[in-house]
Amino acid sequence: MSHCARIIGTGGYMPETIRTNEEIxxxxxxxxxxxxxxxxxxxxxxxxxxxxxxxxxxxxxTQAIDMAGIDANEIDLIIVATGSPDRVYPSTGCLLQKRxxxxxxxxxxxxxxxxxxxxxxxxxxxxxxxxxANKVLVVGSEICSxxxxxxxxxxCILFGDGAGAVLLESSGEAGILSTHIHSDxxxxxxxxxxxxxxxxxxxxxxxxFISMKGSEVFKVAVNxxxxxxxxxxEANGLDKSRIDWLVPHQANIRIIAATAKKLKxxxxxxxxxxxxxxxxxxxxxxxxFNEAVRDGRIQxxxxxxxxxxGAGFTxxxxxxxx
Ligand code: COA
Numbered sequence: 001m002s003h004c005a006r007i008i009g010t011g012g013y014m015p016e017t018i019r020t021n022e023e024i025x026x027x028x029x030x031x032x033x034x035x036x037x038x039x040x041x042x043x044x045x046x047x048x049x050x051x052x053x054x055x056x057x058x059x060x061x062t063q064a065i066d067m068a069g070i071d072a073n074e075i076d077l078i079i080v081a082t083g084s085p086d087r088v089y090p091s092t093g094c095l096l097q098k099r100x101x102x103x104x105x106x107x108x109x110x111x112x113x114x115x116x117x118x119x120x121x122x123x124x125x126x127x128x129x130x131x132x133a134n135k136v137l138v139v140g141s142e143i144c145s146x147x148x149x150x151x152x153x154x155x156c157i158l159f160g161d162g163a164g165a166v167l168l169e170s171s172g173e174a175g176i177l178s179t180h181i182h183s184d185x186x187x188x189x190x191x192x193x194x195x196x197x198x199x200x201x202x203x204x205x206x207x208x209f210i211s212m213k214g215s216e217v218f219k220v221a222v223n224x225x226x227x228x229x230x231x232x233x234e235a236n237g238l239d240k241s242r243i244d245w246l247v248p249h250q251a252n253i254r255i256i257a258a259t260a261k262k263l264k265x266x267x268x269x270x271x272x273x274x275x276x277x278x279x280x281x282x283x284x285x286x287x288x289f290n291e292a293v294r295d296g297r298i299q300x301x302x303x304x305x306x307x308x309x310g311a312g313f314t315x316x317x318x319x320x321x322x
Pocket of ligand 1: 029030031034035038039114153154157212213214215216217218221251252255279309310311
């Protein structure tokens, strides 16, 4: 096997400040028990006033680079997935390139909402498979807390901030086995975040906050993630019993449990971080992956299924032989 994208480093960063369900119930009409029962979330992290997607990405990326034991200047492509970029432009990828002091590489952002890091891994995989890149840094970094309306109880309970990273290297050994990504914008109104500065007259009253039809999103997410699991297994001629770990997007414990049930996996084979992180959008899958690699749950040679679903709708998976 040549030109396979092997994971040689992982990293993750969560801001220091913890916001509990109790604290949110001081802001909106909700309760710890409602949030825990409906979502599985107990606390989430909130970025400090001077933190940004790029500053958090730098910390996660540096960890991944250190684990891989390479010089940052060996990286020839940086892809940052974010829906909360520091600036409209330059891209957060470019800002990260500067922070990492990489003189000569390509850097850009991918915007696929919560599926962003799976989309970014898919792009990285194509670059490596084709021989166009040798070492690719993929980061998901999000400041969701600044896109959330803290007076809207249907969304503010769900999201958190953080960054996750993986470093991929062209290798003869197995790595990413396949990626599968999809989009369907017929659902654009179910989950969106306006950009008021470029709004048309008819939309100029919209604020730049996440808007979501939660129960509709929930149903589509469960069905769609079930389908992507089938598609991924089929493409690899793999039985579901072969999957060692499921690393799902961390949006809601009930969505994750439905996917695990479809795979006939017990929940102790599912990497869960949402209890203390909430939904960190494009950072979530990479944060969970990093945690399970670093605590030794995910071992070299094991088969890991990553999957995510987000606004667009977008959805995708990556099957990895770690
Ligand atoms: N606290 C208390 N009550 C709340 C509440 C909160 N934080 N948020 C909503 N409610 C109320 C609603 O107003 C509604 O009241 P009503 O019956 O009087 O109208 C009731 O709870 C049920 O609302 P519903 O939206 O049907 O609840 P739900 O069981 O679907 O749970 C979510 C809501 C948001 C937790 C759930 O739909 C969800 O997780 N959806 C997917 C979200 C997601 O994954 N988004 C990101 C995709 S990447």
